[in-house]
Amino acid sequence: MSYVEIRKLTKRFDTTTVFEDIDLDVEQGRICVLVGPSGCGKTTLLRAVAGLARPDSGHIHIDGRDVTHLEAKHRGVGMVFQHYALFPNMTVEQNLSFGLEQKKLPRPEIAKKVAAVIALMGLEPRAKARPAALSGGQKQRVALARALVLEPKLLLLDEPLSALDAQIRKRLRDELKRLQQDVGFTAIFVTHDQEEAMMLGDTVAIMQQGRFAQIGAPADIYNRPKSLAVANFIGDFNIIEPSAVERLFAIRPDHAWAIRPEAIDILKLPLPPGSKANGLAAEVTVTAVQVLGAMVRLYTSAQDVTIKADMVNKPDAPRFHIGDKAEIHIAKSAIAEMKE
Numbered sequence: 001m002s003y004v005e006i007r008k009l010t011k012r013f014d015t016t017t018v019f020e021d022i023d024l025d026v027e028q029g030r031i032c033v034l035v036g037p038s039g040c041g042k043t044t045l046l047r048a049v050a051g052l053a054r055p056d057s058g059h060i061h062i063d064g065r066d067v068t069h070l071e072a073k074h075r076g077v078g079m080v081f082q083h084y085a086l087f088p089n090m091t092v093e094q095n096l097s098f099g100l101e102q103k104k105l106p107r108p109e110i111a112k113k114v115a116a117v118i119a120l121m122g123l124e125p126r127a128k129a130r131p132a133a134l135s136g137g138q139k140q141r142v143a144l145a146r147a148l149v150l151e152p153k154l155l156l157l158d159e160p161l162s163a164l165d166a167q168i169r170k171r172l173r174d175e176l177k178r179l180q181q182d183v184g185f186t187a188i189f190v191t192h193d194q195e196e197a198m199m200l201g202d203t204v205a206i207m208q209q210g211r212f213a214q215i216g217a218p219a220d221i222y223n224r225p226k227s228l229a230v231a232n233f234i235g236d237f238n239i240i241e242p243s244a245v246e247r248l249f250a251i252r253p254d255h256a257w258a259i260r261p262e263a264i265d266i267l268k269l270p271l272p273p274g275s276k277a278n279g280l281a282a283e284v285t286v287t288a289v290q291v292l293g294a295m296v297r298l299y300t301s302a303q304d305v306t307i308k309a310d311m312v313n314k315p316d317a318p319r320f321h322i323g324d325k326a327e328i329h330i331a332k333s334a335i336a337e338m339k340e
């Protein structure tokens, strides 16, 4: 049995079904990241797990216990939201102590736990500050600390970094990953940001229209989408229809292929003597060159098919120009078939 087990969970509001019969597993000490378009039901799912929304049917188990009908406060679940919701009139320390005081822990124990989490989060210099005196990043660190100090069995994070600017967001993301590895908490983390999902998730679950379109390891989700809906959502694939595959490579697959631009090798013609393609090869013409920074994106065309290929922008990499003839090589392992 998984540490967190969601089985056949259904939630409706009046006549609209937010999700139906969904299953999700999270192993202890792991982060499961939920991604999906706005309105697909991510927050509602977290609220159901937390006990803040009542599911219409199905079950939720946490650490071997059926919590489906348990009150929120008895579930041992912590939540962190996009908006920090700190107590404005309390210091950082008081914000962190509050939950433990509610639990009627002895004072010395509260002080010890709070001090430990403050140290863990690097908040010592701000321990006596009130929220108004903190930056956005610091507030969110306090919000996370406030959840962690209660030692929840499960932490639910609903787009906790979305309100922060890009640089702070990346820094907090790194900190969160390190913290998770040190402390080993179990979490379900919701985000819109693909990079955040890949970087934080031990598993990534793509939620679309109230169901999971795909659940898997980040590398698999990134390289091996099962459906066009997933490939389009996680973006930037070459989607090649069976008829186009046939024109390019003289084989006809049953399903369209999705291939990442960086998974395609592009070589100048004529090839050096003795070079051999690893996988499939096709001759193409370069139609556009975009220097994007770390990568150079080449648009190429062959048999009325456009193919994007990305090259790492190394100083000694070959330079391509519009009109150049080139050969693309695609390893079989780079091809994801859109079976659904």
Ligand SMILES: Nc1ncnc2c1ncn2[C@@H]1O[C@H](COP(=O)(O)OP(=O)(O)O)[C@@H](O)[C@H]1O
Residues within 6 Å of the ligand: 013, 018, 036, 037, 038, 039, 040, 041, 042, 043, 044, 045
């Ligand atoms: N309390 C509610 N009453 C009625 N409909 C709701 C309520 N909460 C959410 N919904 C609807 O449920 C759907 C999913 O919402 P939500 O879980 O917030 O999506 P997400 O977090 O993925 O953006 C939306 O269509 C939303 O309008």
Ligand SMILES: [Mg+2]
Residues within 6 Å of the ligand: 042, 043, 044, 158
């Ligand atoms: Mg939401």
